[in-house]
Amino acid sequence: MNKQVLIAGGGIGGLAAGIGAARAGCDVRLFEQTAQLSEVGAGIQLGPNVVRRLQAWGLQKPLQQVVALPASLRVRSAVTGVQLAQMTLGSDAVQRYGAAYATIHRADLQQLLLEALQTYSGVHLNLGQPLESFAEADGVVTVRTRAGKLVEGDALIAADGVRSVLRQQLLGDGPPRVTGHLAYRALVHQPQLPKRLRATDVTAWLGPRLHAIQYPVRRGELQNLVIIVQGPAPQDLAHWDHAGNLADLVQAMQGCCAHLLDLVQHVPAAGGEWRLWPVGDRPPVQSASHMAQGLVALLGDAAHPMRPYLAQGAGMAIEDAAELQRALAMHDLDVHLRLRRYALNRWQRNARVQARSLRNGRIFHATGPVRWGRDLSLRLLGSRLMDLPWLYRGDGSVASSL
Ligand SMILES: Cc1cc2nc3c(=O)[nH]c(=O)nc-3n(C[C@H](O)[C@H](O)[C@H](O)COP(=O)(O)OP(=O)(O)OC[C@H]3O[C@@H](n4cnc5c(N)ncnc54)[C@H](O)[C@@H]3O)c2cc1C
Numbered sequence: 001m002n003k004q005v006l007i008a009g010g011g012i013g014g015l016a017a018g019i020g021a022a023r024a025g026c027d028v029r030l031f032e033q034t035a036q037l038s039e040v041g042a043g044i045q046l047g048p049n050v051v052r053r054l055q056a057w058g059l060q061k062p063l064q065q066v067v068a069l070p071a072s073l074r075v076r077s078a079v080t081g082v083q084l085a086q087m088t089l090g091s092d093a094v095q096r097y098g099a100a101y102a103t104i105h106r107a108d109l110q111q112l113l114l115e116a117l118q119t120y121s122g123v124h125l126n127l128g129q130p131l132e133s134f135a136e137a138d139g140v141v142t143v144r145t146r147a148g149k150l151v152e153g154d155a156l157i158a159a160d161g162v163r164s165v166l167r168q169q170l171l172g173d174g175p176p177r178v179t180g181h182l183a184y185r186a187l188v189h190q191p192q193l194p195k196r197l198r199a200t201d202v203t204a205w206l207g208p209r210l211h212a213i214q215y216p217v218r219r220g221e222l223q224n225l226v227i228i229v230q231g232p233a234p235q236d237l238a239h240w241d242h243a244g245n246l247a248d249l250v251q252a253m254q255g256c257c258a259h260l261l262d263l264v265q266h267v268p269a270a271g272g273e274w275r276l277w278p279v280g281d282r283p284p285v286q287s288a289s290h291m292a293q294g295l296v297a298l299l300g301d302a303a304h305p306m307r308p309y310l311a312q313g314a315g316m317a318i319e320d321a322a323e324l325q326r327a328l329a330m331h332d333l334d335v336h337l338r339l340r341r342y343a344l345n346r347w348q349r350n351a352r353v354q355a356r357s358l359r360n361g362r363i364f365h366a367t368g369p370v371r372w373g374r375d376l377s378l379r380l381l382g383s384r385l386m387d388l389p390w391l392y393r394g395d396g397s398v399a400s401s402l
Contacts, residue, residue, distance in 0.1 A: 002027045002122060004337060005328070006143055006167055007152060007161035008131045009381060010037045012044075012106070013300020013317035015113035017157045019057055020325035021049030022120035029151060031143070033130035033160075037114060039106035039186045040275065043217040043224025045202065046104060048097035049085040049394040050315035053322045055099060062112045067102040068216040069274035070201045073386060075378055078207030086374055087383035089202070097392045103201070103202065103224070105187070121126075132298060135324070139291035139335075155335050156296045157324065159263040159317070159374035162280050171290060176280035176305055181361065183277040183308070184227040184244045188270035190220060197263045199223045204364070205260055210252065211364040212260060212395055213311075225272075227253065227264065229280065230365060277337070281305050281358070284351030291350075292343035294336050300323065304350040310389070312353050319394070320346055351392065 003022040006387050007014050010032030018028045046054070046067070054063055073086045085285060089101040117123055130146045134156050141156045158166035162176050196301045201221065205212040209230040217224050229252040246268070253261060282305050285291055300317030320342075329344035366374050378385060 003154040003328070004029065004152070006141065006153035007159060008143070008164075009161060009300070009302070010034070010114075010125070010127070011039075011115065011159065011161060011300065011317075012109060013161075013302070013320065014157075014159035014313045015044075015110065015117055016318045016321035017159050017178070017299050018117045018123060018323055019113065019120070019399050020323075021157070021328055022117065022123055023057070024195075024325045024328035024386065025331070026122065026154075026328055027122035028117070028120070029126065029153065031126045031129045031131050031145065031151075033128070033146075035128035035211045037110060037127065039110045040185070041273075042106050042185045042226070042275075043187070043215060043222075044109055044314050045215065045311035046102045047315055048099040048101055048297075050091050050312075050318050051099040051102050052097070053318050055341065056322070057116065059112060060117055061101065062115070063104075063281065066112065066218055067100075067104045068218065068220045069100050070103055070215055073200040074201050074203045075386070076203060076205050078205035078210065078256045078260055080213060081259050084206070085378040085382040085386060089384040091283065093392075096389075100118055101202075101217045101392075102110065103217050104125075105222060105224075108218060124316060134166060135297065139295075153330075154295065157299050158296065158302045159299045162301045162305040164283075164298070166296070166299055167302050170293060170296055170298065171285075173282070174321055177284050179279045179281055180230055181228050181279040181305060182227075182231070182281050184229070184249050185202065185275050185277065186225045186244075186267045186272040187217070188223050188225065188267055188272035190216065190223050192270040193223065193263075193266055196259075197266055203329070205256075206364050206366075206371075206374070207253075207306040208367040209365045210256075211309075212264075214263070223270075225263070227392035228309075228361075228364075229253070242276040244276035246274055249274060251285050254303060260333065261363050264364075274351045279307055281307050281354070283357050284354045285347055287344035288340065288347045291347045292339040295339065297324070297339040297342055303346075306354040306357045307361050308357070309364060310357040310388075310391070312357065316350050316353055317347070382393075 007030040093101040160240040
């Protein structure tokens with residue numbers, strides 16, 4: 001009989017975990033707290049390390065239909081507007097890493113993963129059913145839903161996000177860190193923007209205590225904008241997603257160049273709306289046993305919530321899921337050993353990406369002499385500083401499936 005894998009969370013991590021488990025020959029019961037699977041209107045960058053994994057799952061065609069393929073990654077000063085460095089992506093990324101650097105609307109990625117998951121037999125989606133707790137005994141893990149239903153499985157994958165209740169039960173390490181960074185996000189219709197404000201590349205604008213990222217999604221029809229600022233958080237940050245106030249944002253961007261301010265102010269006219277997210281994270285786990293214990297494993301943000309400054313949080317969730325597939329497919333091993341194998345192969349890479357994301361935030365937001373040194377290094381070294389072979393080449397775990 002197939003092993004039954006229970007999954008908490010229907011975000012990008014949970015859906016990817018479901019695909020990984022189904023491809024390993026397991027039955028999947030996924031529990032999502034919301035009644036409908038829906039992602040916020042925002043974008044996601046997918047490095048070649050992530051695109052390669054999605055391709056290995058046979059998702060090249062549906063990806064091609066919705067992604068944008070930026071030709072370059074540019075770094076500009078948010079203060080002067082001047083370009084500091086550039087790295088070509090497009091066919092160069094394919095040449096270097098065997099896959100494209102793509103950008104995608106979150107809802108498109110979620111839909112594509114959901115459709116892929118539903119093509120496997122033995123997959124059951126349980127929407128509107130939050131999981132509250134789990135118990136493990138005699139080689140069986142039992143979850144309890146908020147409605148009091150008990151469901152048994154052979155393994156539980158907790159992909160219930162940055163505020164994971166299942167992680168709390170497993171590790172008891174308290175709430176995520178409040179970083180003091182706020183992410184303003186908007187999606188706009190490119191044709192409704194003046195030509196000079198449209199995006200075909202990924203551009204990172206670096207300024208003192210803030211940065212902005214813009215890139216196209218959905219075949220270039222939409223532009224995704226993220227502005228991360230530091231400063232006093234608004235009230236009530238316990239919730240995930242807020243309406244963002246344009247006047248507050250413009251105030252936080254004092255000193256930025258006219259181009260960037262112009263872009264930000266065009267958002268309402270181009271059909272967009274500013275949303276505000278507090279950025280939360282956690283320090284990396286200290287060992288594989290913090291990522292999997294017995295029949296329970298953490299995946300995605302539940303395992304390694306990170307600052308988004310390397311654009312790899314969802315990417316690491318998808319890498320986790322690919323590794324989960326490999327581990328679950330080791331049919332001769334007991335399930336707890338398969339999960340242990342999964343955690344051993346993932347925790348250090350996730351920790352490295354978390355650490356690098358944190359460091360990027362410091363560099364992006366630098367002030368004074370550090371900012372001056374950063375800009376000089378970017379001008380002198382350009383793409384040699386921006387390219388990250390250790391990240392984009394991946395950990396080698398899917399080399400055989402390319
Ligand atoms: C501003 C910003 C920009 C980003 N940009 C990028 C980028 O360019 N590239 C990239 O790779 N990553 C990026 N990320 C990170 C990325 O968004 C996350 O890492 C990713 O969405 C995590 O997916 P997840 O499925 O692990 O968690 P989530 O997306 O949080 O999903 C968790 C799911 O679990 C459900 N859930 C919660 N509790 C329960 C429960 N008890 N029972 C059942 N269901 C439950 C939730 O409803 C949700 O659907 C960015 C993040 C931010 C904030």
